[in-house]
Amino acid sequence: MSIVKKILIADDEPDIIEILSYNLKGEGYEVVTAKNGDEAIEKAKATKPDLIILDMMMPGKNGLEVCNILRNQSIFAGTLIVFLTAINDENTEIKSLENGADDYLTKPISPKVLLSKVSSLLRRVKTDGPSILTVGDFEIDRERYIVSLKGEEIILARKEFELVALLASKPGKVFLRNEILNKIWGTEVIVGDRTIDVHIRKIRQKLGEECISTVKGVGYKFDI
Amino acid sequence: MSIVKKILIADDEPDIIEILSYNLKGEGYEVVTAKNGDEAIEKAKATKPDLIILDMMMPGKNGLEVCNILRNQSIFAGTLIVFLTAINDENTEIKSLENGADDYLTKPISPKVLLSKVSSLLRRVKTDGPSILTVGDFEIDRERYIVSLKGEEIILARKEFELVALLASKPGKVFLRNEILNKIWGTEVIVGDRTIDVHIRKIRQKLGEECISTVKGVGYKFDI
């Protein structure tokens, strides 16, 4: 997860989108919007937001359906989903929470309260580890995009850095090629088979051959 | 974090404590209670709950003070704190959330909604334990794609690993040859009769002859 949090707003009322968008952007969030359920799913896949604000009643798929579809995909397991709806009904709220929503807010809501809620929810997930993580002799500063080996700074390109940061986030864990593609390139971009290899190659040139090992037929892992 | 989640309820009204306690225990939670702010802090330190339900107005230290004190101690960084209060005021809600609360619920609240909220919050902090399977002297790490025997790592090819992981998922159970084919090769691919044998052979070479035994005419099983 990057430093700037990305929020997807899905609502069929343009006014709501505008008000929320304005307020969230004012707090420094990156905002993506969708006008209906299908667009919400599409945008979610393409942009991988950190938090999704879902209206319950939308044309096409409703909020609950969107929530269920996303929750069934492991990429969205960590994504926060918040309902924002005019339906002030206890049973709907319970059903939403049981279906994987992280919060249920009712309209009308003051922007200030919404911002507090959003911030409170994101605070929890921010525990994606500290911005600087240390693995073996490496220090990976995710805020400054710098890797250092025994104190010496090594300059990596953006994709290279993201790849290292991903693999190093769970040293030892084997990341499947598909997993890597999804997390770094997303599902909307399609890149060739050799793209990952080439980046791995460059990383190995810069950080040493031993830092990343290949598990054939499976993926790559960062060695401790 | 253990499997059974521990919840601390701090409220000066015995009735509230009793109702909440009853409902939470009914869902399988372990419940600790406190009658005021100081007792809440004391019990929190003593029992290290996973979630704390805090009343705002209590004798001695009020909810917000308790929240601040706990949030300043790193042991409670991961502890969920939820306010449950009769004060239905926007500014108080915002201030609570800004001070580190994870949710702000107003009385009266239906037990069902509260339970949903609690469950939704706890779902997020669920610690995903490593997917390591231990069978006899073997450790099978499905995340790292590594099998180790008495601490020594053994490298298996993908099909070999999948076969071991399958058999070891239910040690002692005899897996039919067809079952194995279906689970590892799927129904699309058709492979010859000797394919499984050969893989079993390679696994036995690497893990030892005794780990997998043949049940003639039936299939194979992982020995404990």
Added chain:
DNA sequence: TATTGCATTATCAAATTGTTAAGCTATGTA
């Protein structure tokens, strides 16, 4: 003894990854 089922080995095809060089794109600069 003949039969059945599995074990073993060698061999070859297929799948997968490594490596280098070249092309493309966006961005900055004179």
Added chain:
DNA sequence: TACATAGCTTAACAATTTGATAATGCAATA
């Protein structure tokens, strides 16, 4: 604008690993 540059992707081919099969052997059993 034209040029330079860095970064990303792809192409092409090499190297490596893996997987499937065939041929043969062995052991238990009818």
